Amino acid sequence: MSEKNSKVMIEAKGLSKFYESFVAIENVSFSVPEGQVVAFLGPNGAGKSTTMRILSGYLAPSEGSAKIAGFDVAEARLKAAAHLGYLPENGPLYLDMTPYESLQFFGEARGLEPAKLKTRIETVTELAALQEVLDKPIGRLSKGYRQRVGLAQALLHDPDVLIMDEPTSGLDPNQIRDFRANIKVLGKTKTILLSTHILQEVEAVAERVIFINEGRLVFDGSPAELHAESSLEEAFYRLTSPTETQTTES
Numbered sequence: 633m634s635e636k637n638s639k640v641m642i643e644a645k646g647l648s649k650f651y652e653s654f655v656a657i658e659n660v661s662f663s664v665p666e667g668q669v670v671a672f673l674g675p676n677g678a679g680k681s682t683t684m685r686i687l688s689g690y691l692a693p694s695e696g697s698a699k700i701a702g703f704d705v706a707e708a709r710l711k712a713a714a715h716l717g718y719l720p721e722n723g724p725l726y727l728d729m730t731p732y733e734s735l736q737f738f739g740e741a742r743g744l745e746p747a748k749l750k751t752r753i754e755t756v757t758e759l760a761a762l763q764e765v766l767d768k769p770i771g772r773l774s775k776g777y778r779q780r781v782g783l784a785q786a787l788l789h790d791p792d793v794l795i796m797d798e799p800t801s802g803l804d805p806n807q808i809r810d811f812r813a814n815i816k817v818l819g820k821t822k823t824i825l826l827s828t829h830i831l832q833e834v835e836a837v838a839e840r841v842i843f844i845n846e847g848r849l850v851f852d853g854s855p856a857e858l859h860a861e862s863s864l865e866e867a868f869y870r871l872t873s874p875t876e877t878q879t880t881e882s
């Protein structure tokens with residue numbers, strides 16, 4: 633897939649987050665044009681979730697600003713949210729509800745008309761392959777099915793931007809394969825940013841990699857550029873090694 637046009641759908645501008653003296657992320661800037669599928673790569677604790685939570689409007693940055701589809705997530709929160717599907721790392725899922733009840737609940741909360749909601753539930757149920765578990769309490773579903781419920785929830789209002797935090801963590805190989813197939817389909821019409829610390833994920837789904845280490849962007853380019861001179865594993869090691877970390881200004 634290539635850039636379909638230059639409209640920026642996800643924009644991080646000078647984002648920093650400080651917890652007292654601890655710097656979770658510092659001066660993170662990047663923009664994602666419409667239609668691009670981007671892997672947000674980095675080791676544990678690098679700042680992926682922090683950045684994504686800020687982009688989704690769930691966490692206020694200490695410095696900087698974020699936009700979704702041109703709308704500032706702090707100043708025009710509802711407009712930004714209308715364009716965004718956010719899949720956080722672990723939920724939020726109501727464990728006593730069935731997937732159907734949960735989708736109904738979130739759809740009503742988003743103000744979808746009953747007829748439209750019915751159609752959207754059918755569409756996302758099919759996309760996330762939830763048919764068999766629609767009436768089972770979410771608390772009794774496997775990790776893979778819960779992940780799919782989260783995906784269905786994120787897609788319910790048909791957003792054009794998807795932000796997903798480690799969407800394949802805890803899934804078995806078959807579930808990962810199904811998930812990647814879904815991303816391929818979704819990536820044809822949506823702008824996607826997904827975080828991962830799994831290298832194979834990058835080449836399987838993304839046309840661009842943004843690499844974060846210790847809160848700073850250290851690489852922004854194609855998967856091919858990331859391992860142009862070495863294997864992906866070596867590139868990962870190099871970018872996370874304290875002595876050789878290089879910063880890419882953007």
Ligand SMILES: Nc1ncnc2c1ncn2[C@@H]1O[C@H](COP(=O)(O)OP(=O)(O)OP(=O)(O)O)[C@@H](O)[C@H]1O
Binds near residue numbers: 651656676682
């Ligand atoms: N509320 C908080 N108070 C203090 N430190 C925090 C808080 N939230 C996150 N951090 C720290 O900020 C850093 C970045 O965390 P973040 O969750 O963004 O990393 P991550 O790249 O998503 O990691 P992982 O892959 O492990 O989920 C970590 O060192 C984390 O411990």
